Amino acid sequence: MLDNTPIVGLNEKACQMLGVVPTEAVGRPLGLWCPDETMAVWNRVFLDYISLKVSHEAETVIRCKDGSDLDVILSAAYPKRPDEQVFVVVGLVDISERIAREKALARAQLDLAHAGRVSILGELAASITHEINQPLSAIMANGNAALRWLNRPVADLDEARAAIGHMILEGERASRIIARTRAMAMKGSGEHSVFELKPTLEEAIEITRRQIGLLGASCTMHGCDTSVRILGDRVQLQQVIINLIVNAAQAMTSATCGDGRVEVHFRAEGRRAIVRVIDSGPGLDAASAARLFEAFFTTKTDGMGMGLSVSKGIVEAHGGTIAACNNAGPGCTFTVDIPIVLADEQDVDGGSPALRFA
Numbered sequence: 171m172l173d174n175t176p177i178v179g180l181n182e183k184a185c186q187m188l189g190v191v192p193t194e195a196v197g198r199p200l201g202l203w204c205p206d207e208t209m210a211v212w213n214r215v216f217l218d219y220i221s222l223k224v225s226h227e228a229e230t231v232i233r234c235k236d237g238s239d240l241d242v243i244l245s246a247a248y249p250k251r252p253d254e255q256v257f258v259v260v261g262l263v264d265i266s267e268r269i270a271r272e273k274a275l276a277r278a279q280l281d282l283a284h285a286g287r288v289s290i291l292g293e294l295a296a297s298i299t300h301e302i303n304q305p306l307s308a309i310m311a312n313g314n315a316a317l318r319w320l321n322r323p324v325a326d327l328d329e330a331r332a333a334i335g336h337m338i339l340e341g342e343r344a345s346r347i348i349a350r351t352r353a354m355a356m357k358g359s360g361e362h363s364v365f366e367l368k369p370t371l372e373e374a375i376e377i378t379r380r381q382i383g384l385l386g387a388s389c390t391m392h393g394c395d396t397s398v399r400i401l402g403d404r405v406q407l408q409q410v411i412i413n414l415i416v417n418a419a420q421a422m423t424s425a426t427c428g429d430g431r432v433e434v435h436f437r438a439e440g441r442r443a444i445v446r447v448i449d450s451g452p453g454l455d456a457a458s459a460a461r462l463f464e465a466f467f468t469t470k471t472d473g474m475g476m477g478l479s480v481s482k483g484i485v486e487a488h489g490g491t492i493a494a495c496n497n498a499g500p501g502c503t504f505t506v507d508i509p510i511v512l513a514d515e516q517d518v519d520g521g522s523p524a525l526r527f528a
């Protein structure tokens with residue numbers, strides 16, 4: 171139809187937009203100025219005409235004489251003519267500047283998202299070195315122990331075997347941390363499964379036992395015996411609790427501070443699991459409290475300031491919150507609050523759970 175619809179007239183502005191003089195356009199088919207990819211728009215123009223509508227408006231492009239495409243708002247009006255000759259009046263509004271601005275904005279947003287991702291990767295690279303230190307030290311300690319067992323006049327192969335077994339486990343743990351931290355940086359979330367909270371916390375306490383013992387601290391758990399299940403990345407959430415326990419123990423190292431006891435409390439409250447890590451250290455002054463979760467905020471000489479910032483990212487990716495407040499007595503409490511999976515959200519056949527957050 172477009173190839174059989176001649177242009178019968180166009181004004182000066184239309185000539186400027188198309189880059190033609192009137193004689194180059196008048197009498198020639200409208201289709202010359204309509205790129206193939208705009209056919210859907212022209213189909214609707216004609217369908218609206220057939221269905222006796224008064225007009226049709228759409229954003230599209232027209233092809234100029236020099237072959238470039240111009241972004242326009244096209245409005246087609248179908249005036250009623252007594253002589254039954256069909257005329258369509260086409261109005262064009264040049265919106266190329268607006269479209270160019272929108273494209274520039276979209277590009278800027280992409281660049282910004284990319285810059286954000288690069289900076290998260292930077293943050294995580296720093297956190298990996300921080301978090302990975304623990305399994306690395308354990309690997310070295312177990313390696314030394316294995317050597318000692320082997321170098322004895324009568325080598326104790328069982329002990330050496332056990333030490334090497336620990337090295338492998340710690341190595342696996344380290345690579346799980348790297349793989350899942352990277353997954354978080356790339357996609358926003360790692361592997362998700364439903365897991366029991368209590369053994370996850372017990373394991374976190376076990377993992378930190380040695381490290382906080384060296385700081386003169388110990389950790390105990392207090393909580394309910396009922397099943398509290400979380401849908402999420404177990405390793406990442408465990409990493410959060412490990413960070414909180416180690417921070418608590420580090421805060422209490424000064425001789426004047428507390429009895430070196432860290433308490434981990436947990437309970438289910440409706441559809442949320444609440445985990446509290448409580449210490450009796452110096453607590454938080456107002457300036458630190460405001461900046462705790464900022465990347466690179468640290469008051470420690472050898473600190474990186476990544477633990478709490480990464481922890482916040484992990485907890486929030488699980489639909490939870492993390493907060494800190496001073497205790498009525500000495501020390502402070504870090505509270506993690508995350509959605510739980512309720513019992514009725516498990517498949518009847520006990521298979522994969524319904525992936526619903528509370």
Ligand code: ADP
Binds near residue numbers: 451454470476
């Ligand atoms: P880092 O441990 O490398 O300093 P974090 O992000 O884990 O990094 O902690 C940031 C800062 O928050 C610490 O340097 C410390 O000042 C403060 N902080 C964290 N936990 C405690 C706590 N339990 N008591 C007092 N201050 C704390």
